Amino acid sequence: MHPRLGDALRWLLTVPAAFAGWYAGIVAGMSMLSLAERLCPPEVMVSGLCTAPWFGPVQRGIFCAAAALAATLVVLLPTLVAPGWRMRVAWIAFALGLLAASAFAAATGAYAELASAALAGALSAHAITRRSGAAATSPLRLGGRHVQVLHVLFIAFVLFGGVLVGAGRGWAWLHLPAVVWASAVNLAGWTCPLTPLEKRLRERDGEPAYSGGFVVHHLQWLLGQPLAARRVERIAGVAVVVWNALVYAGIWLPDWRGPG
Incomplete structure (x- = not known):
């Protein structure tokens, strides 16, 4: 296999690796919950549900532990699969x-689980950062990497x-302006x-700056x-x-049509 093709395949596998980590956390949580129910x-089982006073806190603790495990694996597994840039992969996955997790918490009210996942994921990404030697990297180069991560997060x-x-x-008050800005920048050819902030940091650190825009540069590198x-x-x-028009149509059309 051509080295470039092998790297591209490994980059593609980072996504299923993250989903595998999430699924493993769910399976672990369901297993722990099943053990607690046993x-x-x-005499306190009602319609298959445990009504013991201690079960509620234990159940919440299991959910939080499973969320923390899932977050850890979601951060860790993609970095093991990726051919490089492990620090950036870790923080992007986080x-x-x-x-x-925020969307899930907003829909279900599972904010304790969100806090557990956020803490575990942040600690995992920090540990990978230290292990990758990024802590010893110059502040300018580290700043450039953080700008790269911020750029990827905005696109995501x-x-x-x-x-x-x-x-x-x-x-929508945050997302729609981001969509308008991203589409306008690309359609109008703006920068x-x-x-330029990332390029300036790279140049000041003695690293050559790439030419052109962020998306085109990284697509060229990948292809x-x-x-x-x-x-x-x-x-x-x-x-x-087009993509976001389809997404918003799926969100708003049922509301406009009403029930039935």
Whole structure:
């Protein structure tokens, strides 16, 4: 297998690796919950549910532990699969997982589980950062990496922020401006302020700055061939508009039609 193709495959596998970590956390939580239910005395079982006074706190503790385990694995497994950039992969996985967990908490009220997942995920990402030697990296280079991560997180919010809007309509006040900005930047050929900031930090640290925009640069690196920058930007701008129009149609149309 060509090295570039092998790296691309490993990058693609980071996504199922994160889902595998999430699924493993759920399975572990269900197993612990099943064990706790077996310890419940038969006389306090009502319609298959344990009504013992101690069961509620134990159940909440199990949910929090499972959320923490899932968050840890969601951060850890993609970094093991990725061919490089482990620190950035860890923080991106943490941020995307936190976004999904926030949407779930907004829909279900599981804020204790959200706090557990956020703490465990942040600690895992911090541990991977220290292990990767990023703590010894110069502040300028580390700043450039953080700007890269912020850029990826913004793109992820533009593409998947509709999940939060589906959980709580108030998120639209943040998500819609982000969608408008992202589509306008790509369609008009503007430069996102994060791109020159990242390049400036890289240059001041003695690292060569890439040419062109953030998305085109990383697509070229992934595909291993030059791309027509303006064409890619226009396609990206249209894709952002069409994708989010479909997402918002799925969210709002049922509300407009009403019940039945």
